[in-house]
Amino acid sequence: MDLIVARNREDLVKARAGGEVALVPTMGALHEGHRSLMRLARARADQVVVSIFVNPLQFGPNEDFSRYPRTFDADLEICRAEGVDVVFHPAAEDIYRPERQVSVSSGEMGTIVEGASRPGHFDGVLTVVLKLFNLVQPHVAVFGQKDAQQLALIRRMVADLDVPVEIVGAPTVREPDGLALSSRNRYLSASDRQGALALSRALRAGAAEAAPSRIRAAAQAVLDAAQPELAVDYLVLVDPATFTEVSESYAGPAILAVAAKAGNTRLIDNVTLTLNRARGGLSSES
Ligand code: AMP
Numbered sequence: 001m002d003l004i005v006a007r008n009r010e011d012l013v014k015a016r017a018g019g020e021v022a023l024v025p026t027m028g029a030l031h032e033g034h035r036s037l038m039r040l041a042r043a044r045a046d047q048v049v050v051s052i053f054v055n056p057l058q059f060g061p062n063e064d065f066s067r068y069p070r071t072f073d074a075d076l077e078i079c080r081a082e083g084v085d086v087v088f089h090p091a092a093e094d095i096y097r098p099e100r101q102v103s104v105s106s107g108e109m110g111t112i113v114e115g116a117s118r119p120g121h122f123d124g125v126l127t128v129v130l131k132l133f134n135l136v137q138p139h140v141a142v143f144g145q146k147d148a149q150q151l152a153l154i155r156r157m158v159a160d161l162d163v164p165v166e167i168v169g170a171p172t173v174r175e176p177d178g179l180a181l182s183s184r185n186r187y188l189s190a191s192d193r194q195g196a197l198a199l200s201r202a203l204r205a206g207a208a209e210a211a212p213s214r215i216r217a218a219a220q221a222v223l224d225a226a227q228p229e230l231a232v233d234y235l236v237l238v239d240p241a242t243f244t245e246v247s248e249s250y251a252g253p254a255i256l257a258v259a260a261k262a263g264n265t266r267l268i269d270n271v272t273l274t275l276n277r278a279r280g281g282l283s284s285e286s
């Protein structure tokens with residue numbers, strides 16, 4: 001079956017087939033990271049729906065909504081190559097009616113870390129994701145670990161609002177030199193890109209340590225060495241479910257997350273670590 005392009009809600013209803021449906025929400029400018037999500041979706045469902053929607057609600061007034069890359073024709077080719085069944089590409093006016101009043105609040109968790117730098121961002125993300133769930137009615141939805149706080153908040157929303165969708169997290173796809181793929185990478189000049197490499201380098205340096213203070217210090221040292229090419233926004237070591245900083249005695253999974261600007265382009269990256277109770281003292285470092 002050829003790919004169906006649904007440009008509004010009515011098209012989407014017509015495109016609905018029976019069986020299990022998997023949704024991959026995106027903002028387009030698709031790359032290998034998005035493709036990996038589509039493959040996970042394909043393996044999980046009879047019908048794969050990819051939404052391509054640059055959501056105005058999740059951009060702040062001084063952010064890059066108007067200059068966010070839009071490459072719809074190339075995106076369709078990628079979706080076709082990945083065996084996607086339906087691309088949902090609505091207009092903003094179709095998603096947000098002028099009379100609308102009600103939206104999703106991401107709570108306290110939406111105001112920390114990435115949310116502290118981007119007020120209102122996660123409310124905008126959760127509102128559009130819940131609307132996409134209601135419109136597409138998927139059984140499964142796939143999101144990248146690259147946006148770890150977004151993934152954690154979507155899991156929170158699904159639990160808190162009893163949304164009947166299974167959430168699948170997908171590993172981050174990287175360039176051979178470590179740079180996490182992002183639609184915004186196309187804005188990077190050659191020298192910005194050099195600076196941007198410090199993000200993944202810092203995460204690797206942190207991941208080689210065992211104790212929270214040393215993890216943070218090792219990552220911070222790499223970021224410090226990359227100034228002034230890189231303007232660091234935050235470096236945190238947090239609980240993956242709550243995004244609150246972990247204590248020195250914490251054991252269990254943790255996320256080391258970083259945000260920084262290379263030139264005018266804001267980039268985020270993270271890595272998941274497992275901190276174990278047995279560490280401590282110099283002897284545990286080998
Ligand atoms: P975006 O189009 O940037 O909103 O991203 C759409 C989805 O792709 C989100 O679930 C992202 O977390 C995911 N994604 C973005 N970059 C990557 C990557 N490098 N590897 C895996 N997933 C990614």
